[in-house]
Amino acid sequence: PCALGLATPTAIIVGVGKGAREGILVKDAATLEKLHKVNVVVVDKTGTLTKGKPELASLNNLSKQSDAEIIAILASLENKSEHPIAHAIISYAKEKNIGLLPVEQFGMMKGKGISGVINGVKYFVGSAKLAEEHSASLASLEKETSEGKTPVILVVENTVLAIAMIADQIKPEAVSAVKALHSLGIKVVMLTGDDKNTARFIADQVGIDEVVAEVLPEDKLNLIKDLQSGKFENWKLKIGNSSQGLVVAMAGDGVNDAPALAQADVGIAMATGTDVAIESAGITLLHGDISKLVKAIRLSKITMRGIKQNLFW
Numbered sequence: 017p018c019a020l021g022l023a024t025p026t027a028i029i030v031g032v033g034k035g036a037r038e039g040i041l042v043k044d045a046a047t048l049e050k051l052h053k054v055n056v057v058v059v060d061k062t063g064t065l066t067k068g069k070p071e072l073a074s075l076n077n078l079s080k081q082s083d084a085e086i087i088a089i090l091a092s093l094e095n096k097s098e099h100p101i102a103h104a105i106i107s108y109a110k111e112k113n114i115g116l117l118p119v120e121q122f123g124m125m126k127g128k129g130i131s132g133v134i135n136g137v138k139y140f141v142g143s144a145k146l147a148e149e150h151s152a153s154l155a156s157l158e159k160e161t162s163e164g165k166t167p168v169i170l171v172v173e174n175t176v177l178a179i180a181m182i183a184d185q186i187k188p189e190a191v192s193a194v195k196a197l198h199s200l201g202i203k204v205v206m207l208t209g210d211d212k213n214t215a216r217f218i219a220d221q222v223g224i225d226e227v228v229a230e231v232l233p234e235d236k237l238n239l240i241k242d243l244q245s246g247k248f249e250n251w252k253l254k255i256g257n258s259s260q261g262l263v264v265a266m267a268g269d270g271v272n273d274a275p276a277l278a279q280a281d282v283g284i285a286m287a288t289g290t291d292v293a294i295e296s297a298g299i300t301l302l303h304g305d306i307s308k309l310v311k312a313i314r315l316s317k318i319t320m321r322g323i324k325q326n327l328f329w
């Protein structure tokens with residue numbers, strides 16, 4: 017009976033230890049057991065597939081104000097946000113020695129952008145969707161977005177003042193990680209709050225099976241639930257018998273990914289990401305190295321084999 021009782025924990029302890037040496041930090045043993053059953057991996061874009069260190073690539077100033085004034089407005093508003101886009105704009109302003117202005121009534125629209133008042137004028141900064149909501153007419157951004165850049169639009173009272181394009185680089189290891197997942201028979205889905213064209217470009221570069229773009233944080237959670245309960249007939253994704261539901265792993269880094277990480281069968285956070293994401297996940301990958309996800313799945317398979325062998329002996 018002692019041998020029976022030891023069979024599982026010894027294999028798990030060895031598995032968790034091996035993972036730690038490889039930069040895969042496993043929070044609880046149950047996670048390691050579940051991981052070998054996963055048949056779909058859902059990933060976030062910004063910070064998971066891309067480096068999460070975006071830069072301001074261009075500024076299209078449509079206003080009568082100077083570029084420096086526009087950057088000052090953008091950077092002052094973004095100074096109150098923690099989004100990777102905010103870092104891109106603030107560091108650009110610093111580089112150009114552009115000072116910040118005082119902001120009042122700062123507000124955040126989850127998954128869309130931010131707002132605030134500077135010198136009595138109310139500004140909105142965010143996605144094309146946000147600009148549309150303020151009925152600001154917008155010329156087509158298809159060229160820029162189809163190159164994978166994210167548009168950030170500065171709106172004041174139904175008018176677009178400027179459009180900044182933000183570019184983030186794809187992690188080189190993301191491409192090989194997706195290939196390796198495919199070779200294990202696992203499908204990869206990308207969920208992002210970003211623009212559809214931008215998302216499509218990144219997904220094509222990385223070899224993703226299905227993309228869902230312009231989703232709000234709570235939608236990420238619901239999409240995971242749909243996959244788990246087999247409600248994805250409308251998806252392009254074809255995995256076995258879809259009515260059965262899938263075992264879902266979710267990899268993400270942002271505050272907006274936390275609910276989805278907690279809902280997934282296995283939540284995987286990037287160590288480079290936010291604390292809330294790490295808190296909500298069962299596994300954390302050091303250096304945000306997504307290729308370690310494949311190693312973690314292999315480790316789970318080996319650990320399960322170890323458990324079965326131990327039980328047999």
Ligand code: ADP
Binds near residue numbers: 094272
């Ligand atoms: P993701 O899934 O890519 O992490 P988010 O839900 O954080 O996306 O954001 C979705 C979109 O909302 C971004 O692509 C951007 O267009 C817009 N957005 C969010 N926060 C900001 C911000 N601080 N400044 C400008 N745009 C923002």
Ligand code: MG
Binds near residue numbers: 063
């Ligand atoms: Mg993210």
